Amino acid sequence: MGIQVALAVVVLIVAALFFRSFMETRDTDPGFRREGVLLAAYDLAGRNSTQATNRAFADRLLKRVRALSSVESAAIASSVPLDIHGLPSRVFTVEGRARTEAGFDQALTNTVTPGYFTVMGIPLRAGIDFADLQDTAVPPQAIVNEAFVRRYLDGLEPLGRVLQARGRTFVITGIVQNSLYNAFGEPPTPIIYFSYRDNPSALGEIHVRTRPGAETTLAPEVRRVVRELDPELPVFNVRTLTDHVGTNLVFRRVPARMFAVLGPLLLMLASIGIYAVVAYSVALRRTEIGVRLALGATAGRVVSQVVGENLGVIVVGAMTGWFIAFIVALDFIPDGHVDVPVFAGVPAIFLLVAAIACWLPARNATRTDPWVALRQE
Secondary structure (H helix, E strand, O other), X not given: OHHHXXXXXXXXXXXXXXXXXXXXXXXOOOOOOOOOEEEEEEEOOOOOOOHHHHHHHHHHHHHHHHOOOOOOEEEEEOOOOOOOOOOOEEEEEEOOOOOOOOOOEEEEEEEEXXXXXXXXXXXXXXXXXXXXXXXXXXXXXXXXXXXXXHHHOOOOOOOOOEEEEOOEEEEEEEEEOOXXXXXXXXXXXXXXXXXXXXXXXXXXXXXXXXXXXXXXXXXXXXXXXXXXXXXXXXXXXXXXXXXXXHHHOHHHHHHHHHHHHHHHHHHHHHHHHHHHHHHHHHHHXXXXXXXXXXXXXXXXXXXXXXXXHHHHHHHHHHHHHHHHHHHHHHHHOOOOOOOHHHHHHHHHHHXXXXXXXXXXXXXXXXXXXXXXXXXXX
């Protein structure tokens, strides 16, 4: 019974941790507005595309999409945050930063058009947005986030600073708020946004903002606009940003839902197992209990003794399972933060259920007439 209890406590704590993690993650602010954004992808690769044709197509596409009556803003990016494939990272050097350790400075990257931060609802903390796609007079630009400034430019003025990456030189023109990029629960991560004007890609992710709830109604309009620009260019992977973020949550949602079902079921099975063991033990001691009751022992004292003896084993098993779960949690939780409500609440609930499972057969045994128990012996 002690081993059963230990295993049950381990699984119940893990189940509670998964469920709590999913619930907290679902309500986490990703740093951008997920509601009201439609996503759609296109790919000009294999169509004799060049940087010039890619840039021109993106410019014409955005002008047509922004002209739609229900569209508030639109942009194109090379990647979408919280994608299961993750954002690419780049090695870079930045003016004024002297590395004292070995290795290279790296940051996540995304290539976006002007207006991207407006579409995503990511506040611009300082500086300006990217120049227009057709503005060739402005030198190559980059925008970084607050985590980038904190890690690589602490104490230095970021705006106007020269950054080198991809074999080119860029000028930092803006700083944006941190947001999530690869996964929920990640620490603040540095990112560099490059201008789509400076490196237009054949693959584009169209971002269209409208009022929340009306995203899906825009899909036919976006397809029509692309078809009018290029009848043979397919539009694929059409989805809302909310659905896209939900895909990232699938690896948390599945185990959370599974454990939400298995947890109560396991608790019920463990309580049945404890009840069966205690009931069998009490049945073997029926004569002893009858003698004690005949000699004047109270039913409450007999019940307390039976429950206490079995709870001792259960507590030892529960503490063993709790300790195993605690050690595993410390190894797997990145910041070492332990969920106190889970580690305190699960054993408390389990011990309460176990106490009831011990009390029921003990109470039933004391209701037997002691003379009947003695005659049966």
